[in-house]
Amino acid sequence: MSKLLSANFMRLRKNKVFWGGILFMAAAGIYYPIGRYIGMKHDGYTAHLEDGFFICAVFAAVLLSVFCSLFVGTEYSDGTIRNKIIIGHKRTDLYLSNLLTNMATGAVMCMVWFAAYLCAGIPLLGFFQVRGAVILLLTIAVLLLSCAFSALFTMVSMLNASKAGAAVICMLVAFLLLFTGTYLNARLQEPETYPVYDYVVVGEDAADMAAGMQEVAAEEKNPHYVGGTKRKVYEFLYDFMPGGQAVQCSSMESERPHVLCLYSGIIFIIATSIGMAVFRRKDIK
Numbered sequence: 275m276s277k278l279l280s281a282n283f284m285r286l287r288k289n290k291v292f293w294g295g296i297l298f299m300a301a302a303g304i305y306y307p308i309g310r311y312i313g314m315k316h317d318g319y320t321a322h323l324e325d326g327f328f329i330c331a332v333f334a335a336v337l338l339s340v341f342c343s344l345f346v347g348t349e350y351s352d353g354t355i356r357n358k359i360i361i362g363h364k365r366t367d368l369y370l371s372n373l374l375t376n377m378a379t380g381a382v383m384c385m386v387w388f389a390a391y392l393c394a395g396i397p398l399l400g401f402f403q404v405r406g407a408v409i410l411l412l413t414i415a416v417l418l419l420s421c422a423f424s425a426l427f428t429m430v431s432m433l434n435a436s437k438a439g440a441a442v443i444c445m446l447v448a449f450l451l452l453f454t455g456t457y458l459n460a461r462l463q464e465p466e467t468y469p470v471y472d473y474v475v476v477g478e479d480a481a482d483m484a485a486g487m488q489e490v491a492a493e494e495k496n497p498h499y500v501g502g503t504k505r506k507v508y509e510f511l512y513d514f515m516p517g518g519q520a521v522q523c524s525s526m527e528s529e530r531p532h533v534l535c536l537y538s539g540i541i542f543i544i545a546t547s548i549g550m551a552v553f554r555r556k557d558i559k
Contacts, residue, residue, distance in 0.1 A: 347437025
């Protein structure tokens, strides 16, 4: 498999989609803290270095959906996969070599974002205001999440011989997962109750009415609040689904990043197992 990996990494050096993703991550990583700094100076709010530091989780999902489908799809369209099987390479090695290449690409994209963000952000926003352990755990969670996305997109791409078809499916999956994560976040953020304000007259006559108005607040149940068993299901899906994990990492709202790491590992194992099992039996034309 080492020869397959070497060939893949040689392809990366000339791959325009790979370098386009790297340039995007570098540019976005520089632009985002500068934008936060300009907004802080203009509007007067306080911005910290960690604000937006992990938004690369969302960008990586979209970029990997494009890269994985086109990188693997090119091997199908050029007949490379078929030729590799004919000369004796094992299908398992073919699958794993592409998976490892996609994982490495996702990790490199995230690391480029982190490096660019820190280089631009530290001089403008100072250092992190949260504990280093939190930053470390979320960094690991983002990297493992990129591996989970890579596994999903590799599975789709290796099982679909059409490069265009794989690209469309991967991008739809990426946006569907991110949309679902955003939806679950919005539903779980709904408060159980919300205040309803009313006014009562304290004065005895009309002349005292304006001066004697008193505001009274009451709590009413929010019909959009998700509770009970349904809330537990939503919370599980929000933690388990890659889209929910991306939203949590980007907003730094996760209280259990180690659980996100575990779920990313489970998704990686499931997607890789299914993909390899089906690819072994796939008819390569």
